[in-house]
Protein backbone atom coordinates (compact mmCIF):
# COMPACT_ATOMS: atom_id res chain seq x y z
CA UNK A 1 0.00 0.00 0.00
CA UNK A 2 1.31 3.41 -0.86
CA UNK A 3 1.87 5.92 1.89
CA UNK A 4 1.82 9.66 1.96
CA UNK A 5 3.76 9.95 5.12
CA UNK A 6 7.00 11.58 5.97
CA UNK A 7 8.83 12.31 9.16
CA UNK A 8 11.89 13.76 7.51
CA UNK A 9 10.43 16.63 5.54
CA UNK A 10 12.13 19.99 5.76
CA UNK A 11 9.92 23.00 6.31
CA UNK A 12 10.98 26.57 6.12
CA UNK A 13 8.14 28.54 7.55
CA UNK A 14 8.63 32.16 8.36
CA UNK A 15 6.37 33.41 11.12
CA UNK A 16 6.21 36.77 9.37
CA UNK A 17 4.69 35.54 6.14
CA UNK A 18 2.85 32.44 7.36
CA UNK A 19 0.37 31.91 10.13
CA UNK A 20 2.57 29.28 11.80
CA UNK A 21 5.20 29.53 14.47
CA UNK A 22 8.82 29.07 13.59
CA UNK A 23 9.99 25.61 14.52
CA UNK A 24 13.48 24.73 15.63
CA UNK A 25 15.56 22.25 13.66
CA UNK A 26 12.61 20.94 11.73
CA UNK A 27 14.78 19.86 8.85
CA UNK A 28 16.68 17.45 11.03
CA UNK A 29 13.70 16.33 13.02
CA UNK A 30 13.45 12.58 13.08
CA UNK A 31 10.69 12.22 15.59
CA UNK A 32 7.77 14.38 16.52
CA UNK A 33 8.94 14.04 20.13
CA UNK A 34 11.71 16.52 19.40
CA UNK A 35 9.41 19.42 18.59
CA UNK A 36 10.18 22.70 20.21
CA UNK A 37 9.42 26.32 19.59
CA UNK A 38 12.13 28.78 18.60
CA UNK A 39 11.01 31.19 21.25
CA UNK A 40 12.73 31.92 24.45
CA UNK A 41 10.94 32.56 27.69
CA UNK A 42 10.63 36.25 27.09
CA UNK A 43 8.86 35.49 23.85
CA UNK A 44 6.55 33.06 25.56
CA UNK A 45 5.59 35.95 27.77
CA UNK A 46 4.96 38.37 24.94
CA UNK A 47 4.08 37.98 21.31
CA UNK A 48 2.64 40.06 18.53
CA UNK A 49 0.43 39.72 15.54
CA UNK A 50 2.31 39.88 12.28
CA UNK A 51 0.74 41.96 9.57
CA UNK A 52 0.99 45.33 7.98
CA UNK A 53 1.02 46.91 11.37
CA UNK A 54 2.29 45.04 14.40
CA UNK A 55 -0.59 44.76 16.81
CA UNK A 56 -0.47 43.26 20.24
CA UNK A 57 -2.78 40.33 20.74
CA UNK A 58 -2.09 39.35 24.29
CA UNK A 59 0.70 39.83 26.70
CA UNK A 60 1.09 36.81 28.85
CA UNK A 61 1.87 38.05 32.29
CA UNK A 62 4.35 35.46 33.43
CA UNK A 63 5.06 36.97 36.81
CA UNK A 64 4.24 34.63 39.63
CA UNK A 65 0.96 35.80 41.03
CA UNK A 66 0.51 34.54 44.58
CA UNK A 67 -2.44 32.26 44.76
CA UNK A 68 -4.19 32.03 48.07
CA UNK A 69 -4.48 28.46 49.20
CA UNK A 70 -8.09 28.44 50.30
CA UNK A 71 -8.76 26.16 53.19
CA UNK A 72 -10.87 23.17 52.32
CA UNK A 73 -14.15 23.66 54.08
CA UNK A 74 -16.77 21.32 55.41
CA UNK A 75 -18.88 19.40 54.68
CA UNK A 76 -16.41 16.72 53.77
CA UNK A 77 -16.92 13.59 51.74
CA UNK A 78 -15.75 10.15 52.88
CA UNK A 79 -12.41 10.73 51.16
CA UNK A 80 -11.86 13.81 53.31
CA UNK A 81 -12.39 16.42 50.59
CA UNK A 82 -15.02 19.10 50.48
CA UNK A 83 -18.35 18.23 48.91
CA UNK A 84 -19.06 21.88 48.23
CA UNK A 85 -19.00 23.06 44.66
CA UNK A 86 -16.93 26.10 43.69
CA UNK A 87 -18.55 29.45 42.91
CA UNK A 88 -19.76 30.01 39.36
CA UNK A 89 -16.75 29.50 37.12
CA UNK A 90 -15.75 32.54 35.13
CA UNK A 91 -12.32 31.95 33.69
CA UNK A 92 -11.88 28.98 31.42
CA UNK A 93 -8.60 27.81 29.94
CA UNK A 94 -9.12 25.82 26.74
CA UNK A 95 -6.08 23.63 26.06
CA UNK A 96 -6.05 22.62 22.39
CA UNK A 97 -8.18 25.65 21.56
CA UNK A 98 -6.82 25.91 18.00
CA UNK A 99 -8.18 22.44 17.14
CA UNK A 100 -11.51 21.20 15.81
CA UNK A 101 -13.45 20.82 19.08
CA UNK A 102 -11.35 23.35 21.01
CA UNK A 103 -11.84 26.28 18.63
CA UNK A 104 -15.62 25.84 18.50
CA UNK A 105 -15.69 25.51 22.30
CA UNK A 106 -13.49 28.55 22.96
CA UNK A 107 -15.77 30.74 20.82
CA UNK A 108 -18.93 29.31 22.38
CA UNK A 109 -17.69 29.96 25.91
CA UNK A 110 -16.47 33.44 25.04
CA UNK A 111 -19.86 34.19 23.51
CA UNK A 112 -21.45 33.04 26.78
CA UNK A 113 -19.35 35.66 28.59
CA UNK A 114 -16.77 33.36 30.13
CA UNK A 115 -13.26 34.79 30.11
CA UNK A 116 -11.40 32.45 27.81
CA UNK A 117 -7.73 31.68 27.25
CA UNK A 118 -6.50 29.30 24.58
CA UNK A 119 -3.38 27.21 25.20
CA UNK A 120 -2.06 25.44 22.12
CA UNK A 121 1.32 24.62 20.60
CA UNK A 122 -0.17 24.46 17.07
CA UNK A 123 1.28 20.97 16.59
CA UNK A 124 -1.87 19.88 14.76
CA UNK A 125 -1.02 22.34 11.98
CA UNK A 126 2.48 20.85 11.88
CA UNK A 127 1.07 17.32 11.43
CA UNK A 128 -0.77 18.61 8.36
CA UNK A 129 2.45 20.03 6.95
CA UNK A 130 4.37 16.84 7.59
CA UNK A 131 1.76 14.56 6.10
CA UNK A 132 0.72 16.81 3.21
CA UNK A 133 -2.84 17.18 4.52
CA UNK A 134 -5.13 20.18 4.54
CA UNK A 135 -8.47 20.98 6.11
CA UNK A 136 -11.32 21.08 3.58
CA UNK A 137 -12.13 24.53 4.87
CA UNK A 138 -9.42 27.18 4.68
CA UNK A 139 -8.52 28.06 8.28
CA UNK A 140 -6.94 31.26 9.48
CA UNK A 141 -4.01 31.49 11.84
CA UNK A 142 -4.96 31.43 15.51
CA UNK A 143 -3.83 35.05 15.84
CA UNK A 144 -6.11 36.17 13.01
CA UNK A 145 -8.94 34.07 14.42
CA UNK A 146 -8.89 35.76 17.82
CA UNK A 147 -8.37 39.20 16.26
CA UNK A 148 -11.43 38.67 14.05
CA UNK A 149 -13.45 37.46 17.05
CA UNK A 150 -12.50 40.59 18.96
CA UNK A 151 -13.46 42.86 16.06
CA UNK A 152 -16.85 41.15 15.67
CA UNK A 153 -17.83 40.81 19.32
CA UNK A 154 -15.54 43.04 21.34
CA UNK A 155 -14.54 39.96 23.36
CA UNK A 156 -10.94 39.07 24.13
CA UNK A 157 -9.58 35.55 23.93
CA UNK A 158 -6.15 35.30 25.48
CA UNK A 159 -3.49 33.22 23.77
CA UNK A 160 -0.76 31.15 25.34
CA UNK A 161 1.25 29.48 22.59
CA UNK A 162 3.31 26.60 23.89
CA UNK A 163 3.52 22.92 24.73
CA UNK A 164 1.79 21.62 27.84
CA UNK A 165 4.48 18.92 28.06
CA UNK A 166 6.75 21.84 29.01
CA UNK A 167 5.72 22.19 32.66
CA UNK A 168 7.32 25.58 33.14
CA UNK A 169 5.29 27.03 30.27
CA UNK A 170 2.08 25.45 31.51
CA UNK A 171 2.66 26.51 35.11
CA UNK A 172 3.30 30.13 34.07
CA UNK A 173 0.13 30.11 31.94
CA UNK A 174 -1.98 28.75 34.81
CA UNK A 175 -0.50 31.19 37.33
CA UNK A 176 -1.04 34.07 34.95
CA UNK A 177 -4.62 33.27 33.86
CA UNK A 178 -5.92 31.75 37.12
CA UNK A 179 -8.58 29.54 35.53
CA UNK A 180 -11.67 28.32 37.36
CA UNK A 181 -11.96 25.50 34.83
CA UNK A 182 -9.47 23.93 32.46
CA UNK A 183 -10.93 22.18 29.42
CA UNK A 184 -8.29 19.85 28.08
CA UNK A 185 -8.57 19.05 24.35
CA UNK A 186 -4.82 19.35 23.75
CA UNK A 187 -3.79 15.89 22.66
CA UNK A 188 -2.75 13.97 19.56
CA UNK A 189 -6.20 12.65 18.79
CA UNK A 190 -5.97 10.37 15.77
CA UNK A 191 -5.91 6.59 16.16
CA UNK A 192 -4.40 6.10 12.67
CA UNK A 193 -1.70 8.71 13.42
CA UNK A 194 -0.69 6.74 16.51
CA UNK A 195 -0.44 3.59 14.38
CA UNK A 196 1.79 5.03 11.60
CA UNK A 197 5.08 3.89 13.10
CA UNK A 198 6.93 3.53 16.38
CA UNK A 199 7.88 7.20 16.65
CA UNK A 200 4.24 8.34 16.24
CA UNK A 201 3.07 5.74 18.77
CA UNK A 202 5.66 6.96 21.27
CA UNK A 203 4.91 10.61 20.52
CA UNK A 204 1.17 10.07 21.02
CA UNK A 205 1.57 8.44 24.40
CA UNK A 206 4.23 10.88 25.62
CA UNK A 207 2.35 13.93 24.42
CA UNK A 208 -1.01 12.85 25.81
CA UNK A 209 -0.04 11.15 29.05
CA UNK A 210 2.68 13.61 30.11
CA UNK A 211 0.63 16.61 28.97
CA UNK A 212 -2.29 15.49 31.13
CA UNK A 213 -0.01 14.71 34.08
CA UNK A 214 1.40 18.23 33.81
CA UNK A 215 -2.11 19.68 33.82
CA UNK A 216 -2.88 17.71 36.99
CA UNK A 217 0.31 18.90 38.68
CA UNK A 218 -0.31 22.51 37.62
CA UNK A 219 -3.80 22.42 39.13
CA UNK A 220 -2.52 20.80 42.33
CA UNK A 221 0.29 23.33 42.76
CA UNK A 222 -1.25 26.58 41.55
CA UNK A 223 -5.03 26.31 41.26
CA UNK A 224 -6.33 23.59 43.49
CA UNK A 225 -10.02 24.60 43.29
CA UNK A 226 -9.94 24.53 39.49
CA UNK A 227 -12.22 22.00 37.76
CA UNK A 228 -10.55 19.84 35.12
CA UNK A 229 -12.82 18.95 32.19
CA UNK A 230 -10.88 16.37 30.20
CA UNK A 231 -11.79 15.04 26.79
CA UNK A 232 -11.66 11.28 26.78
CA UNK A 233 -13.21 9.03 24.17
CA UNK A 234 -15.91 6.37 23.95
CA UNK A 235 -13.17 4.33 22.26
CA UNK A 236 -11.69 3.68 25.72
CA UNK A 237 -14.44 1.13 26.37
CA UNK A 238 -14.02 -0.85 23.14
CA UNK A 239 -16.99 -2.95 22.07
CA UNK A 240 -17.88 -5.28 24.97
CA UNK A 241 -20.75 -7.73 24.59
CA UNK A 242 -22.64 -6.04 27.45
CA UNK A 243 -24.12 -2.56 27.91
CA UNK A 244 -21.56 0.21 28.39
CA UNK A 245 -22.19 2.23 31.57
CA UNK A 246 -21.05 5.79 32.23
CA UNK A 247 -17.63 5.22 33.69
CA UNK A 248 -18.45 2.72 36.44
CA UNK A 249 -20.09 -0.69 36.76
CA UNK A 250 -21.43 -2.45 39.85
CA UNK A 251 -20.22 -6.04 39.97
CA UNK A 252 -21.12 -8.86 42.33
CA UNK A 253 -18.30 -11.40 42.48
CA UNK A 254 -18.15 -14.42 44.80
CA UNK A 255 -20.92 -12.94 46.90
CA UNK A 256 -19.35 -9.49 47.31
CA UNK A 257 -20.43 -6.32 45.49
CA UNK A 258 -18.45 -3.26 44.45
CA UNK A 259 -18.75 -0.35 42.02
CA UNK A 260 -15.61 -0.30 39.88
CA UNK A 261 -14.26 1.59 36.88
CA UNK A 262 -15.88 0.16 33.74
CA UNK A 263 -13.37 -2.18 31.99
CA UNK A 264 -11.38 -0.53 29.21
CA UNK A 265 -10.47 -2.30 25.96
CA UNK A 266 -8.76 0.36 23.87
CA UNK A 267 -7.79 -0.57 20.33
CA UNK A 268 -4.98 1.77 19.28
CA UNK A 269 -2.01 3.47 20.93
CA UNK A 270 -4.06 6.68 20.85
CA UNK A 271 -7.04 5.13 22.63
CA UNK A 272 -4.67 3.55 25.15
CA UNK A 273 -3.21 6.99 25.93
CA UNK A 274 -6.72 8.11 26.88
CA UNK A 275 -7.11 5.12 29.21
CA UNK A 276 -3.84 6.01 30.94
CA UNK A 277 -5.07 9.63 31.24
CA UNK A 278 -8.33 8.49 32.84
CA UNK A 279 -6.47 6.35 35.37
CA UNK A 280 -4.08 9.17 36.25
CA UNK A 281 -6.94 11.63 36.67
CA UNK A 282 -9.00 9.23 38.82
CA UNK A 283 -5.96 8.60 41.02
CA UNK A 284 -5.24 12.31 41.56
CA UNK A 285 -8.88 13.01 42.42
CA UNK A 286 -8.57 10.43 45.17
CA UNK A 287 -5.06 11.34 46.30
CA UNK A 288 -5.03 15.14 45.97
CA UNK A 289 -8.70 16.09 45.84
CA UNK A 290 -8.63 17.24 42.22
CA UNK A 291 -12.14 17.85 40.87
CA UNK A 292 -12.46 16.31 37.41
CA UNK A 293 -14.93 15.39 34.70
CA UNK A 294 -13.84 12.88 32.07
CA UNK A 295 -15.96 13.38 28.96
CA UNK A 296 -15.92 10.15 27.00
CA UNK A 297 -16.78 11.71 23.70
CA UNK A 298 -18.17 9.90 20.67
CA UNK A 299 -17.23 10.70 17.08
CA UNK A 300 -17.90 14.36 16.30
CA UNK A 301 -19.40 15.50 12.99
CA UNK A 302 -20.36 18.83 11.48
CA UNK A 303 -18.44 22.03 11.09
CA UNK A 304 -20.69 24.96 11.82
CA UNK A 305 -21.57 26.44 15.17
CA UNK A 306 -23.35 29.76 15.78
CA UNK A 307 -20.00 31.40 16.36
CA UNK A 308 -17.82 29.87 13.62
CA UNK A 309 -20.30 30.87 10.93
CA UNK A 310 -20.12 34.53 11.89
CA UNK A 311 -17.13 35.12 9.58
CA UNK A 312 -14.95 33.08 7.23
CA UNK A 313 -11.90 33.84 9.38
CA UNK A 314 -13.66 31.96 12.19
CA UNK A 315 -14.27 28.81 10.10
CA UNK A 316 -13.42 25.61 11.85
CA UNK A 317 -11.20 22.91 10.40
CA UNK A 318 -12.89 20.03 8.55
CA UNK A 319 -10.70 16.95 8.17
CA UNK A 320 -11.64 14.38 5.55
CA UNK A 321 -8.38 12.48 5.06
CA UNK A 322 -7.72 8.89 6.10
CA UNK A 323 -5.74 9.93 9.19
CA UNK A 324 -7.65 12.75 10.89
CA UNK A 325 -11.05 12.65 9.16
CA UNK A 326 -13.97 11.29 11.19
CA UNK A 327 -16.48 8.89 9.59
CA UNK A 328 -19.46 11.07 8.69
CA UNK A 329 -17.38 14.10 7.67
CA UNK A 330 -15.35 11.78 5.42
CA UNK A 331 -18.42 10.21 3.84
CA UNK A 332 -19.90 13.63 3.00
CA UNK A 333 -16.68 14.71 1.27
CA UNK A 334 -16.41 11.38 -0.55
CA UNK A 335 -19.99 11.77 -1.80
CA UNK A 336 -19.34 15.38 -2.87
CA UNK A 337 -16.38 14.43 -5.09
CA UNK A 338 -17.97 11.25 -6.49
CA UNK A 339 -15.68 8.89 -4.57
CA UNK A 340 -17.41 5.70 -3.35
CA UNK A 341 -17.96 5.71 0.39
CA UNK A 342 -15.13 3.73 1.96
CA UNK A 343 -16.69 1.19 4.32
CA UNK A 344 -14.04 -0.72 6.27
CA UNK A 345 -14.80 -4.46 6.13
CA UNK A 346 -18.37 -5.48 6.93
CA UNK A 347 -19.38 -2.00 8.13
CA UNK A 348 -21.18 -3.19 11.26
CA UNK A 349 -18.80 -1.16 13.48
CA UNK A 350 -21.13 0.84 15.73
CA UNK A 351 -20.13 3.92 17.68
CA UNK A 352 -21.64 6.93 19.46
CA UNK A 353 -21.82 10.16 17.43
CA UNK A 354 -22.56 13.81 18.16
CA UNK A 355 -22.87 17.14 16.40
CA UNK A 356 -20.08 19.67 17.08
CA UNK A 357 -22.82 22.00 18.39
CA UNK A 358 -23.45 19.43 21.12
CA UNK A 359 -19.74 19.13 21.94
CA UNK A 360 -19.69 22.82 22.87
CA UNK A 361 -22.96 22.50 24.80
CA UNK A 362 -21.74 19.48 26.77
CA UNK A 363 -18.50 21.17 27.75
CA UNK A 364 -20.37 24.23 28.97
CA UNK A 365 -22.76 22.04 30.97
CA UNK A 366 -19.82 20.28 32.61
CA UNK A 367 -18.20 23.63 33.48
CA UNK A 368 -21.42 25.14 34.79
CA UNK A 369 -21.98 22.12 37.06
CA UNK A 370 -18.49 21.41 38.39
CA UNK A 371 -17.38 18.19 40.03
CA UNK A 372 -16.85 18.35 43.78
CA UNK A 373 -13.40 18.33 45.38
CA UNK A 374 -12.01 14.82 45.07
CA UNK A 375 -14.74 13.72 42.67
CA UNK A 376 -13.93 11.90 39.42
CA UNK A 377 -17.02 12.06 37.19
CA UNK A 378 -17.40 10.28 33.88
CA UNK A 379 -19.98 11.35 31.30
CA UNK A 380 -20.51 9.52 28.02
CA UNK A 381 -20.71 12.41 25.57
CA UNK A 382 -22.65 11.39 22.47
CA UNK A 383 -26.26 11.63 21.37
CA UNK A 384 -26.93 8.75 18.93
CA UNK A 385 -25.25 5.56 17.84
CA UNK A 386 -24.86 4.39 14.24
CA UNK A 387 -23.07 1.61 12.42
CA UNK A 388 -20.81 2.56 9.51
CA UNK A 389 -23.32 0.95 7.11
CA UNK A 390 -26.14 3.05 8.59
CA UNK A 391 -24.10 6.23 8.08
CA UNK A 392 -23.38 5.22 4.48
CA UNK A 393 -27.12 4.69 3.84
CA UNK A 394 -27.97 8.09 5.32
CA UNK A 395 -25.38 9.84 3.14
CA UNK A 396 -26.59 7.92 0.07
CA UNK A 397 -30.17 9.11 0.71
CA UNK A 398 -29.03 12.70 1.27
CA UNK A 399 -27.03 12.50 -1.98
CA UNK A 400 -30.10 11.37 -3.94
CA UNK A 401 -31.93 14.54 -2.87
CA UNK A 402 -29.07 16.65 -4.24
CA UNK A 403 -28.89 14.61 -7.45
CA UNK A 404 -25.61 12.94 -6.46
CA UNK A 405 -25.28 9.25 -7.26
CA UNK A 406 -23.50 7.92 -4.15
CA UNK A 407 -21.80 4.52 -4.35
CA UNK A 408 -20.22 2.57 -1.53
CA UNK A 409 -17.38 0.07 -1.51
CA UNK A 410 -16.13 -2.29 1.12
CA UNK A 411 -12.36 -2.07 1.51
CA UNK A 412 -10.10 -4.28 3.62
CA UNK A 413 -10.25 -2.99 7.18
CA UNK A 414 -6.92 -1.32 8.06
CA UNK A 415 -7.83 -1.51 11.77
CA UNK A 416 -8.09 -4.44 14.12
CA UNK A 417 -11.67 -4.27 15.38
CA UNK A 418 -14.93 -6.25 15.50
CA UNK A 419 -16.92 -5.58 12.33
CA UNK A 420 -20.20 -6.96 13.71
CA UNK A 421 -20.92 -6.64 17.40
CA UNK A 422 -23.36 -5.71 20.17
CA UNK A 423 -23.25 -2.02 21.15
CA UNK A 424 -25.43 -0.25 23.66
CA UNK A 425 -23.81 2.62 25.54
CA UNK A 426 -25.53 4.70 28.22
CA UNK A 427 -25.50 8.48 27.82
CA UNK A 428 -27.95 10.01 30.26
CA UNK A 429 -25.85 12.17 32.59
CA UNK A 430 -25.42 15.12 30.22
CA UNK A 431 -29.10 14.95 29.27
CA UNK A 432 -29.90 15.15 33.01
CA UNK A 433 -27.75 18.30 33.19
CA UNK A 434 -29.82 19.85 30.39
CA UNK A 435 -28.23 18.82 27.07
CA UNK A 436 -30.61 19.45 24.18
CA UNK A 437 -29.20 17.29 21.40
CA UNK A 438 -29.02 18.21 17.74
CA UNK A 439 -29.85 14.81 16.29
CA UNK A 440 -28.63 13.81 12.85
CA UNK A 441 -31.61 14.93 10.79
CA UNK A 442 -32.09 14.97 7.03
CA UNK A 443 -31.64 18.74 7.00
CA UNK A 444 -28.33 18.57 8.85
CA UNK A 445 -27.05 15.93 6.47
CA UNK A 446 -28.19 18.02 3.50
CA UNK A 447 -26.34 21.06 4.81
CA UNK A 448 -23.21 19.04 5.62
CA UNK A 449 -23.21 17.56 2.15
CA UNK A 450 -23.83 20.98 0.60
CA UNK A 451 -20.92 22.31 2.61
CA UNK A 452 -18.68 19.55 1.26
CA UNK A 453 -19.87 20.32 -2.29
CA UNK A 454 -19.11 24.03 -1.76
CA UNK A 455 -15.46 23.23 -0.98
CA UNK A 456 -14.99 20.19 -3.20
CA UNK A 457 -12.36 21.90 -5.37
CA UNK A 458 -10.06 21.82 -2.34
CA UNK A 459 -10.30 18.05 -1.95
CA UNK A 460 -7.11 16.08 -2.53
CA UNK A 461 -8.58 12.72 -3.56
CA UNK A 462 -5.25 10.99 -2.83
CA UNK A 463 -5.92 11.56 0.87
CA UNK A 464 -9.22 9.72 0.93
CA UNK A 465 -8.15 6.08 1.12
CA UNK A 466 -6.71 4.85 4.44
CA UNK A 467 -2.92 4.61 4.41
CA UNK A 468 -2.19 3.27 7.89
CA UNK A 469 -2.49 -0.39 8.81
CA UNK A 470 -2.75 -1.57 12.42
CA UNK A 471 -0.99 -4.80 11.54
CA UNK A 472 1.80 -3.32 9.42
CA UNK A 473 3.00 -0.72 11.95
CA UNK A 474 6.74 -1.07 12.38
CA UNK A 475 9.64 0.39 14.30
CA UNK A 476 11.03 1.83 11.06
CA UNK A 477 9.99 5.45 10.44
CA UNK A 478 7.55 5.69 7.59
CA UNK A 479 8.86 7.91 4.82
CA UNK A 480 7.29 9.64 1.88
CA UNK A 481 6.37 7.51 -1.12
CA UNK A 482 4.19 8.39 -4.05
CA UNK A 483 0.86 6.73 -4.55
Ligand SMILES: NC(=O)c1ccc[n+]([C@@H]2O[C@H](COP(=O)([O-])OP(=O)(O)OC[C@H]3O[C@@H](n4cnc5c(N)ncnc54)[C@H](O)[C@@H]3O)[C@@H](O)[C@H]2O)c1
Nearest residue numbers: 096098099100101120121122123124164186187189231300
Ligand atom coordinates in the same frame (compact mmCIF):
# COMPACT_ATOMS: atom_id res chain seq x y z
N1 LIG B 1 -12.84 14.93 16.98
C1 LIG B 1 -13.48 13.89 17.47
O1 LIG B 1 -14.34 13.27 16.81
C2 LIG B 1 -13.20 13.42 18.88
C3 LIG B 1 -13.88 12.31 19.38
C4 LIG B 1 -13.64 11.88 20.68
C5 LIG B 1 -12.72 12.55 21.48
N2 LIG B 1 -12.05 13.62 20.97
C6 LIG B 1 -11.07 14.27 21.85
O2 LIG B 1 -11.27 15.67 21.84
C7 LIG B 1 -10.01 16.35 21.90
C8 LIG B 1 -9.91 17.34 20.76
O3 LIG B 1 -10.06 16.67 19.52
P1 LIG B 1 -10.00 17.48 18.16
O4 LIG B 1 -10.70 16.70 17.14
O5 LIG B 1 -10.39 18.88 18.41
O6 LIG B 1 -8.42 17.41 17.87
P2 LIG B 1 -7.48 18.46 17.09
O7 LIG B 1 -6.27 17.70 16.69
O8 LIG B 1 -8.25 19.18 16.04
O9 LIG B 1 -7.11 19.51 18.24
C9 LIG B 1 -6.19 19.24 19.27
C10 LIG B 1 -5.42 20.52 19.55
O10 LIG B 1 -4.53 20.28 20.63
C11 LIG B 1 -3.26 20.86 20.33
N3 LIG B 1 -2.23 20.11 21.06
C12 LIG B 1 -1.89 18.80 20.93
N4 LIG B 1 -0.88 18.48 21.76
C13 LIG B 1 -0.59 19.61 22.46
C14 LIG B 1 0.38 19.93 23.46
N5 LIG B 1 1.24 19.02 23.91
N6 LIG B 1 0.40 21.19 23.96
C15 LIG B 1 -0.47 22.13 23.51
N7 LIG B 1 -1.40 21.89 22.55
C16 LIG B 1 -1.46 20.64 22.03
C17 LIG B 1 -3.14 20.75 18.82
O11 LIG B 1 -2.24 21.67 18.25
C18 LIG B 1 -4.58 20.99 18.37
O12 LIG B 1 -4.83 22.35 18.09
C19 LIG B 1 -8.93 15.27 21.86
O13 LIG B 1 -8.47 15.02 23.17
C20 LIG B 1 -9.66 14.05 21.33
O14 LIG B 1 -9.11 12.88 21.83
C21 LIG B 1 -12.27 14.07 19.69
